[in-house]
Amino acid sequence: xxxxDILKTLPAAMAAxxxxxxxxxxxxRLRTAICAYSFRNQLQSKSMxxxxxxxxxxxxxxDGLDLTVYWFPSTxxxxxLPLRRLAYRNAVEIYSISVRTDMCKPPGEAREKQxxxxxxxxxxxxxxxASHIRVFGGAIPKTSNEQEAARWVTEMLKEASKYAGSxxxxxxxxxxxxxxxxxxxxxxxxxxxxxPWVGINLDTxxxxxxxxxxxxxxxxxxxxAQFKAMxxxxxxxxxxxxxxxxxxxxxxxxxxxxxxxxxxxxxxxxVAVPRLTRELxxxxxxx
Numbered sequence: 001x002x003x004x005d006i007l008k009t010l011p012a013a014m015a016a017x018x019x020x021x022x023x024x025x026x027x028x029r030l031r032t033a034i035c036a037y038s039f040r041n042q043l044q045s046k047s048m049x050x051x052x053x054x055x056x057x058x059x060x061x062x063d064g065l066d067l068t069v070y071w072f073p074s075t076x077x078x079x080x081l082p083l084r085r086l087a088y089r090n091a092v093e094i095y096s097i098s099v100r101t102d103m104c105k106p107p108g109e110a111r112e113k114q115x116x117x118x119x120x121x122x123x124x125x126x127x128x129x130a131s132h133i134r135v136f137g138g139a140i141p142k143t144s145n146e147q148e149a150a151r152w153v154t155e156m157l158k159e160a161s162k163y164a165g166s167x168x169x170x171x172x173x174x175x176x177x178x179x180x181x182x183x184x185x186x187x188x189x190x191x192x193x194x195x196p197w198v199g200i201n202l203d204t205x206x207x208x209x210x211x212x213x214x215x216x217x218x219x220x221x222x223x224x225a226q227f228k229a230m231x232x233x234x235x236x237x238x239x240x241x242x243x244x245x246x247x248x249x250x251x252x253x254x255x256x257x258x259x260x261x262x263x264x265x266x267x268x269x270x271v272a273v274p275r276l277t278r279e280l281x282x283x284x285x286x287x
Contacts, residue, residue, distance in 0.1 A: 172201030199223030
């Protein structure tokens, strides 16, 4: 039965709703999350735990968590499975983990090591019930160039996507400087990988110039978004991000996914994150 036949069998109102949500103009679905990296100082000092983040998400009415893994006490079942259970019992989705990777590696031992580490993180994500992993492209080696480095990243992601896909995990390549400094390069890599398990982890604060225009270019490929308080304008000046403008851009693109607040400014995160999360909640839910 094709799409047209399915629509014929549905009640008129439901059929009209589905027909309106074509790939060309589908209705957006926006959710909010807290990125663990916002509390990097607290997690590193152990004044906050990952379990505390679950409870904070409840208090702030955030839908999910993007767990930066840098301060995980371990990756054993003894840590991961109770954390997953706690999140489930509190109706908080651990939908993503964020890991460090460097894919600007030619074929050889260093690449194989990176590939093995990423496979391990896919297993961790799977145990947590997370369907997304944020990954980095890496810095362009001094002995190489952007084109060659982008090819290496493409090769690594093509291979990594096979294992990630076998576990139902999407890999989001972040615009994070280095080989992923420009939207055109990030998009080129994702298109060359050509896998349903690879997209862009779109960080609104990471482009070093023309933030809004570069974000707009990436939106069709975005599988996750990390919202920041600041953005760089067309003159490469760091200015306060226009969140209503950004949310409208995501909505108009038909984005369905999370806005994970990633706080990197100097103010106390325990004060700033609750304020900003409530603002992001309001914008996402009114969009």
